[in-house]
Amino acid sequence: MKNKFFLLMLVLVIGVLAACGAKENKDNSANSNADGTTEQKQVLKVGTSADYAPFEYVDAAKGEDIIGFDIDLIKLVGEKIGVDMQVQDMDFNSLVPALQAGKIDVVISGMTPNPEREQVVDFTDKYNETEQVIIVKKESDIKKEADLAGKKIGVQTASIQENLGNNIAKKVDATVEGRTRIPEIIQDMMSKRLDAGVLEGGVAKGYLKTNDKLAAFPVEEQPEDFKAIAVPKGSDLKDKINKALKELADEGKIQELEEKWLEKVE
Known part of the structure; x- marks a missing residue:
């Protein structure tokens, strides 16, 4: 009886493991490349302060998603460099400290480089100028x-x-x-x-x-004001994002976003 019971349990265990293996193979095949290798897309955490329409904000009448010029832009950048951009809302004055602490990977929030910020984070090339x-x-x-x-x-x-x-x-x-x-x-x-x-x-x-x-x-004396994307000091993301921004500008994509989202005060 003990042997029969042991054999029965062994068959059940083998069946469960086989089912798990089949499921795993199925899941892996969804992420498989043509050559049979698997690749998982990198996710970057993007910090923004979603109170800055039309750059980043939530339109409560349309849903809870953060939308705006910056959000569309960073998603296009993500497509260019092959990563998923995961946007999260934070207070503006906590963005740079969060980037320094490694809690986020990128900041796009209508942010203008200045000497204080440039001491602790790196900025990409500018992507927008304003008054x-x-x-x-x-x-x-x-x-x-x-x-x-x-x-x-x-x-x-x-x-x-x-x-x-x-x-x-x-x-x-x-x-x-x-x-x-x-x-x-x-x-x-x-x-x-x-x-x-x-x-x-x-x-x-x-x-x-x-x-x-x-x-x-x-204002009477307009400062030179342009926006750039912030990344950790010394990060190779700076060069990758700069390349993406140039390509998007050359393709007319940034101009399309400006026409979609931005207007000057008349």
Whole structure:
């Protein structure tokens, strides 16, 4: 009886192992190349701050996915270099520290290189240039930078607009207040906790379209402002992404994305 029981158990075990082996072979064949070898596509974690329409944002009326110019661009870059780009939302001021800590592999978030950032991460070639504007309520008496004297200016913390706002504030004797997310600046303007905000032109355009109580005008001294993709210091991703960006520009793909997503403030 013991021998028969042992043989029965052995047959069952062999059957289970055979079934598992067949399933594994089936799964592997789905990822097999023509020469019989298998290859698993690399996944890169991409950090962005999804409060920066039209570059990266969530349109709640259409779903929960992060969309925008930067998102379309980084996916095209991923196709060029043969990886899957996995995008995750983070606060803007945590993006560079997360990249340094290895929690993410790439940052694309309307980010402008500056000396502080360039000390700790590498940037690719630029992929977009833009203008900076001051956004205000139409009913306000703020029509130019000089009118900001004694006013409160909202900026996104750790952004190029924060530096620009500080420069304007020194010039006209105004106060600068930082906010984590762009919508907070707009909300606090509408509730009169802020008098104005410094935003990128393309971002401001989106708010002007949806809120007829807002107006905007360009800052007087436009800094050289362009966007680039951030990668860890010394990473070979920089050269790979630069090659992809050049190819996409030569193919007219970046221009197509600009026509799809971006407009200047009129």
